[in-house]
Amino acid sequence: MTWLEQIKWDQDGLVPAIAQERGSGKILMMAWMNAEALTLTRQTGHAVYWSRSRKKLWHKGEESGNQQVVHAIRLDCDGDVVLLEVEQKGGIACHTGRHNCFYRELQDDQWQEILPVLKDPKQIYK
């Protein structure tokens, strides 16, 4: 079996892909990949995901310029989750203009925002 065939794709042909920032170790985001997205990620060295909402390949940073340079691709024990070690260009992974997507934390039974907006999304996506 090839390395791609060893991955357990779900019923939609996807796997979750976690992007972790090289150096800081912070989790930037989690998105989904199909075999083509992962192959392109491998080939180009830049993260390519599958957008479930738009139903198309999503070259991360194609609009914003905030690409993710991939330094390592790891697979979990069950073969159904991928972990990427990436360098986040522009220091902004989230479409809200924050460093990463996990900017809400449960405190006193409410989701509290714990990360600042670094750049107005209107300026990121023109």
Add this chain to the structure above:
Amino acid sequence: MTWLEQIKWDQDGLVPAIAQERGSGKILMMAWMNAEALTLTRQTGHAVYWSRSRKKLWHKGEESGNQQVVHAIRLDCDGDVVLLEVEQKGGIACHTGRHNCFYRELQDDQWQEILPVLKDPKQIYK
């Protein structure tokens, strides 16, 4: 809406939950939670997942003793991925006896094992 209702559960009533080790920042594993699992995680302070294969709640560490003490619960921008900051009891998150589940890395088009087995699974699960 309550904090639970603000989460976008998938068609099976689940969300992916990433467990990140407090301190080291390493990703230990990714599993799934339903509303009951997340509620129990919140109430008990120990990670409880939903086992999709066994179709039942999975109190992490119930057999192995390797529980995860939860220090923070975060939610991503789309509200459909949960991130846990945990302390991993026993230093072993993976059922293979390794520190974490992401012990394979893509090198030369092959998945190479990059983490040692710290404890024989036969000794973990008696």
